[in-house]
């Protein structure tokens with residue numbers, strides 16, 4: 001607290017990111033990073049751009065990247081917005097599309113950054129409970145609102161909402177924007193991008209942090225009709241004209257173009273997920289079906305916080321949320337087969 005702070009800053013309750021400890025040989029399964037490296041073509045493009053060109057500002061419109069994303073999804077660059085990680089894209093979404101005189105709606109269990117943006121921008125919100133099995137029931141969202149946002153697959157549950165349900169909601173909620181945060185969609189979901197041309201109030205947000213293994217580069221994007229994209233551009237150009245630097249732009253373009261690396265690594269994660277789920281079930285864990293690069297597991301006989309502490313003592317970190325309804329669950333990122341084996345061996349020891 002300080003008398004120099006703006007009053008708003010006193011009232012903020014900032015997001016707490018998963019820790020990034022600097023410990024050697026750590027099995028780091030706590031922040032849903034991809035265990036496989038980024039595309040070698042992306043790394044080569046970044047290296048090639050480390051030169052005298054860095055004295056120049058980057059393209060403020062990010063046009064080459066918007067074109068690469070548009071090409072990947074069969075859209076036009078006017079339907080693509082790019083930003084410094086999808087967290088920044090989401091921040092612009094909250095400011096640019098959700099400040100209306102009605103509450104914003106999102107699930108009671110979802111990405112914990114959403115209420116933080118509401119606090120920053122003074123947006124009123126109401127959470128909508130998921131079912132006991134953590135399912136999102138779209139009918140619960142048919143009420144007056146300033147907008148609707150949810151992650152699909154959801155975080156931290158991993159559960160996927162079928163595309164038909166999203167379309168059902170879009171057909172009935174026509175007066176506000178519906179944002180689908182698809183940070184994990186490449187690990188087993190069908191993207192709502194397929195609906196963008198038919199629904200002017202649909203915005204899909206994605207990131208290169210998870211499925212393209214570039215969390216350190218900070219690149220995210222939004223897909224929607226030009227009317228929505230223009231709102232995000234207006235906010236961006238009132239905040240920072242150059243959110244993506246030259247290295248991020250060229251690296252992201254190359255990553256979007258390297259489909260072979262993308263397909264191979266996401267397939268490896270999905271295959272490991274299936275194996276890991278089977279093994280965790282044999283150890284007595286329960287988990288909802290995951291379409292993401294993590295699983296959300298609970299053990300009927302063991303306290304989740306104690307399990308997390310026991311894993312940490314063995315050099316393995318997973319995420320535990322001290323929050324209502326989910327404080328007996330662990331969110332475990334899918335690692336390499338070796339990391340997953342280390343996790344299973346440690347859990348076998350702890351549970352024995």
Ligand SMILES: *Cc1c(COP(=O)(O)O)cnc(C)c1O
Pocket residue numbers: 084085086087088111151155181183206207208209215218219220
């Ligand atoms: C990881 C994540 C993001 C943020 O991704 P960045 O692009 O790294 O900012 C957004 N939404 C959800 C649900 C996430 O899990």
